[in-house]
Amino acid sequence: MVSLNDPLLIYTDLDGTLLDHESYDWSPAEPWLARLRDAAVPVIINTSKTAAEVEQLRHELDLYAPYTVENGSVVVLPPEWCVDETATAEQWAHLPLGASHDRIVSVLAAIRENEGLSFRCFSDMDTDEVAERTALSRDRAALAKQRQGSEPLVWEDTPGRLVHFQQVLTGFGLTLTRGGRFYHVMGDEAGKGRAVHWLTSRREVLHQERPCTIGLGDGPNDVSMLEACDMAVAIHAPHGQVLEVDNAHCYFTRASGPAGWDEGLTHWISLEGSTLDE
Known part of the structure; x- marks a missing residue:
């Protein structure tokens, strides 16, 4: 397990993961979102949705962190995550990773x-x-x-x-x-896993330390993200499809959607102290 005091990045899918697949409700995940927000842990959306959709959603979710859209085809960076890119508070930098x-x-x-x-x-x-x-x-x-x-x-x-x-x-x-x-x-150069590697490396450059990464997802397009993270949470899908994830540190939830999101983070993050060095 890790703690909220450790250098940490959370990568998350939206539909069927942080958001309920049908209602798009995220209220079961709100306690963990609040804890992560208070601890200044970036929650990085990694989704098939578009930048226009996520820009609206991140405000509703009260998230301030980079995000990656269209299954890792584009990375969007706030000013604090830029090196030689140009971004402002109103217009974040959009970096394509694949074809137009x-x-x-x-x-x-x-x-x-x-x-x-x-x-x-x-x-x-x-x-x-x-x-x-x-x-x-x-x-x-x-x-x-x-x-x-x-x-x-x-x-x-x-x-x-x-x-x-x-x-x-x-x-x-x-x-x-x-x-x-x-x-x-x-x-073919895009993908959720590649976006994880790109953003994790950028965070390491900016802070001179490698963060621990946790990925959460529920669908086949999330597998590369779950395999690219140190720890993974495969959210139970109502349709019953079980993901095949090549990651020894992958937890499979019993609950679906944002309740599974809550369950998965509770499994991997200790509220008492770090076990990274154990």
Whole structure:
């Protein structure tokens, strides 16, 4: 276990993890959010959501820390985390880690035409359809369409052709990952795990000490994050899918969503003292 007095970074998914998958409520996690806030421990959102969505959510959650969006395609830094980037209190620095959204959409259009595959992208949907498919309000759905480095899609073809689709994407330097509701196409240099490594290294440079990292997630697209962290929390998913995580320090929760978030941090963080040196 670690304590709140140790150098610590928390990386967290949102939907199905910090937020309830259906209601988007986070109240069961609020006691730990308050403790981490009081201890000045950064809670770093690592999500498939867009920067526009997270910018609104981080204010609602009262979080002040970097965040990474679109499955690790873009890292967003406050001024205190910048080295040679430019950021202000109003406009944080956005650093792409993968391909641009314009290129991804262009490649997907070419693949669909040339290969005859059936899938429906966010860019094919209007705001009302995105709202219906995501259970978001129309305003939040509009934020979900403001993408920089990935494209969600609904696969409407056969499982066998999905394998072919993944192979074709690889030839274009793109990759496919599965989230809770959608598949996500992004550059093969992006990913939640890579974002963890990038931000942890930046923190080490800024503070001249390596922090201990804890990652929390519930879906297949979270596995690289859970494997990149020192300690991991695999949140129980209501659909029953068990994640395969190559991390000896991975705790599997009984509870789902923000209640599982609370359970996982209680498992790894001591409120009494550090056991890092034991």
